[in-house]
Amino acid sequence: MGTCREPEPSQNFIPGPIIVGAGPSGLAVAACLSNRGVPSVILERTDCLASLWQKRTYDRLKLHLPKHFCELPLMPFPKNFPKYPSKQQFISYVESYAARFNIKPVFNQTVEKAEFDDVSGLWNVKTQDVVYTSTWLVVATGENAEPVFPNIPGLKKFTGPVVHTSAYKSGSVFANRKVLVVGCGNSGMEVSLDLCRYNALPHMVVRNSVHVLPRDFFGLSTFGIAMTLLKWFPLKLVDNILLLLANSTLGNTDQLGLRRPKTGPIELKNVTGKTPVLDVGAISLIRAGQITVTQAVKEITRNGAKFLNGQEIEFDSIILATGYKSNVPDWLKDNNFFTKEGMPKTPFPNGWKGEKGLYTVGFTRRGLSGTAYDAVKIAEDITDQWMKFNGPLSIRNICSSHIIHLHFNKS
Numbered sequence: 007m008g009t010c011r012e013p014e015p016s017q018n019f020i021p022g023p024i025i026v027g028a029g030p031s032g033l034a035v036a037a038c039l040s041n042r043g044v045p046s047v048i049l050e051r052t053d054c055l056a057s058l059w060q061k062r063t064y065d066r067l068k069l070h071l072p073k074h075f076c077e078l079p080l081m082p083f084p085k086n087f088p089k090y091p092s093k094q095q096f097i098s099y100v101e102s103y104a105a106r107f108n109i110k111p112v113f114n115q116t117v118e119k120a121e122f123d124d125v126s127g128l129w130n131v132k133t134q135d136v137v138y139t140s141t142w143l144v145v146a147t148g149e150n151a152e153p154v155f156p157n158i159p160g161l162k163k164f165t166g167p168v169v170h171t172s173a174y175k176s177g178s179v180f181a182n183r184k185v186l187v188v189g190c191g192n193s194g195m196e197v198s199l200d201l202c203r204y205n206a207l208p209h210m211v212v213r214n215s216v217h218v219l220p221r222d223f224f225g226l227s228t229f230g231i232a233m234t235l236l237k238w239f240p241l242k243l244v245d246n247i248l249l250l251l252a253n254s255t256l257g258n259t260d261q262l263g264l265r266r267p268k269t270g271p272i273e274l275k276n277v278t279g280k281t282p283v284l285d286v287g288a289i290s291l292i293r294a295g296q297i298t299v300t301q302a303v304k305e306i307t308r309n310g311a312k313f314l315n316g317q318e319i320e321f322d323s324i325i326l327a328t329g330y331k332s333n334v335p336d337w338l339k340d341n342n343f344f345t346k347e348g349m350p351k352t353p354f355p356n357g358w359k360g361e362k363g364l365y366t367v368g369f370t371r372r373g374l375s376g377t378a379y380d381a382v383k384i385a386e387d388i389t390d391q392w393m394k395f396n397g398p399l400s401i402r403n404i405c406s407s408h409i410i411h412l413h414f415n416k417s
């Protein structure tokens with residue numbers, strides 16, 4: 007024990023920060039640091055960049071915010087990309103981003119434990135193979151690190167396939183099948199829509215209230231309209247305008263079994279993180295009877311579901327569109343900074359910095375624009391510290407420039 011202890015054989019000291027996760031957030035921090043001359047190491051559990059996008063999303067997925075709201079720092083989307091890039095286009099953007107800033111994550115490294123050592127003043131970050139050590143730890147594992155599997159009574163008895171949306175690719179294997187889709191967020195709505203396009207028969211469970219907004223309004227994105235209005239008007243007024251706009255294009259969604267929450271859509275997103283659904287076609291299919299909206303499930307049976315209203319329906323398959331959760335509590339030890347749900351306790355815009363060299367990126371509940379904000383802040387903050395050790399005013403550099411100076415005087 008003590009400060010002079012020899013490092014273990016598998017210990018690896020990293021001069022710059024350790025970043026956990028090679029999604030858009032981890033890459034954005036690495037790029038902003040690299041731009042300021044600070045090296046970093048990214049540890050990624052899978053074998054690719056942006057694994058959420060590459061491995062855990064369906065084929066038909068597109069960004070549902072216009073591209074300029076989803077841009078990572080220092081590099082815009084290509085001009086020839088459409089307003090709402092496809093998943094493949096987004097992945098190719100992320101890959102060129104990593105190439106442009108020469109970011110090469112260490113793949114197949116699952117962080118199992120990260121702990122601050124008060125004696126050395128350093129973070130020890132343990133993967134299945136190595137302990138990495140650094141002054142700085144950047145948590146970039148995302149709000150969607152693990153799928154949520156709900157505890158629905160009887161679910162284990164169901165004899166057909168049960169898949170989470172993170173494993174759903176397309177409706178092609180569900181043609182003519184009756185499918186229970188549990189959940190009505192953006193995933194539940196878009197998977198139900200995709201199922202219809204493959205001639206499946208989706209029944210979507212709506213157990214609570216939900217805000218649905220049109221993705222666009224007369225050629226303008228609803229999200230863009232909201233952001234512009236928020237510059238001038240108070241939140242509640244903006245929410246009311248969005249609801250007027252939604253009613254005028256989608257009609258009364260209450261009649262379709264989609265009750266609206268009392269709190270407005272943007273206020274609800276800010277307070278609870280619940281994203282409003284941005285409709286890309288599901289509402290008209292609900293109205294046409296192609297997607298059936300059902301009440302909450304009471305229990306799942308061997309071959310179907312019983313609902314709270316007493317109705318019983320047979321199903322061939324179940325798709326869980328029940329969302330995601332952070333995994334930070336599983337691996338980050340003894341910290342006060344995150345809630346037990348793995349989200350920073352300090353809300354946006356101040357949730358990016360913890361104590362003792364701990365940082366978090368992409369936990370703002372504001373999608374990729376939140377990521378860009380955090381990444382710039384983190385890189386500025388770490389660069390300031392890095393310069394004190396390694397920059398022009400560091401002891402090392404003052405000494406070395408002094409030597410050069412003497413050398414010049416002699417000659």
Ligand SMILES: Cc1cc2nc3c(=O)[nH]c(=O)nc-3n(C[C@H](O)[C@H](O)[C@H](O)COP(=O)(O)OP(=O)(O)OC[C@H]3O[C@@H](n4cnc5c(N)ncnc54)[C@H](O)[C@@H]3O)c2cc1C
Binds near residue numbers: 032050068075
């Ligand atoms: C279906 C879907 C669509 C979305 N669409 C949009 C959109 O249009 N616009 C928008 O702004 N946002 C969107 N989002 C939000 C999404 O959070 C962001 O797009 C983005 O992926 C967040 O990036 P991230 O790097 O924070 O997290 P992620 O993309 O989840 O990346 C985190 C990385 O960390 C890795 N990791 C996790 N745990 C560990 C560990 N213990 N050790 C090592 N590595 C680990 C993961 O493998 C992953 O590669 C969408 C989300 C989903 C699920």
Ligand SMILES: NC(=O)C1=CN([C@@H]2O[C@H](COP(=O)(O)OP(=O)(O)OC[C@H]3O[C@@H](n4cnc5c(N)ncnc54)[C@H](OP(=O)(O)O)[C@@H]3O)[C@@H](O)[C@H]2O)C=CC1
Binds near residue numbers: 067068156189215
């Ligand atoms: N095109 C795009 O850009 C897309 C973006 N996304 C984004 O990905 C993120 C995750 O979205 P999503 O996967 O939809 O997850 P969400 O967390 O947004 O939604 C989860 C849904 O599952 C319901 N649910 C959870 N547990 C149960 C249960 N036990 N029984 C019944 N219903 C349940 C929730 O209902 P309740 O509200 O009652 O808890 C809610 O309707 C969001 O930020 C979303 O915007 C997703 C898809 C497409």
Ligand SMILES: O=C(O)C(=O)Cc1c[nH]c2ccccc12
Binds near residue numbers: 229275282372373374
């Ligand atoms: O798609 C997501 O998950 C997002 O978080 C994007 C997003 C950020 N803020 C919003 C407000 C309304 C709709 C979507 C988003």
